[in-house]
Amino acid sequence: MATQHVTTVRVVCAVCAIAALLLAVTAGSDLYFAGYPDSHLTHYDSAAEMPKRALMWGEWGFVLLFGVLAVAPVSARARSIGLLVGLIAIVLVAMVQWFGMPWYFITHLGIDNGIGGQRVGAGRGSAAGWLGRNDPTSAVQATRTDFWIPNPDGSFIGERTLVVGGAGCPGEGPGTHWLPISLTPA
Structure with a gap:
């Protein structure tokens, strides 16, 4: 034994x-x-x-x-x-x-790991990222936010969210608008 x-x-x-x-x-x-x-x-x-x-x-x-x-x-x-x-x-x-x-x-520590933007999802270190943009001088106040998810082939998929304030856009009005986006390197 x-x-x-x-x-x-x-x-x-x-x-x-x-x-x-x-x-x-x-x-x-x-x-x-x-x-x-x-x-x-x-x-x-x-x-x-x-x-x-x-x-x-x-x-x-x-x-x-x-x-x-x-x-x-x-x-x-x-x-x-x-x-x-x-x-x-x-x-x-x-x-x-x-x-x-x-x-x-x-x-x-909040050190950037190369993803960019404010990281959300599975934590700040997730593989997806938010990139926000706005123009304070625009007549229509809006915020554009892009959410990108990397693919193994180097391309990205995601969504673009537009939050429009004030009178909004003609024919659309104020509110939140969403559309899918993708990016493929040349």
Whole structure:
């Protein structure tokens, strides 16, 4: 029974080493692709580079830790405790990488991540954006708001909302008018 426990813990350590390797490669590619496709680094990319790099190297450390735990001749108790502590730590690091950093830099500090406009939807870091316009010198007071959602092919779809005040437009009057819009790069 003890041999089966040791083998199980070694296999779990090896699986955790592979998971840590995938996290480290993902973090590295996140750093590598900062500014893709136009080489424009956003304020978020610049501010989050060092913390992301530290998390990436920490994840590489977890690859080594779990690899050593999987093959090193240590007692079963030490291996089990090391596995438990390492597993808790890597889950916390992954949560910081995937949720904590974007929340802190984008939502809490309000650093622009390149989407532009006031971000709404799934939070300030959502992939859609509002862009508002108005002309205070116009005879008819109106506000135009564009809501854009990016597509994987580089195009955008969305909606344009016109809120017209005062007498409104001829034949339309005041109120809110909505129409779908799309943008495809040439």
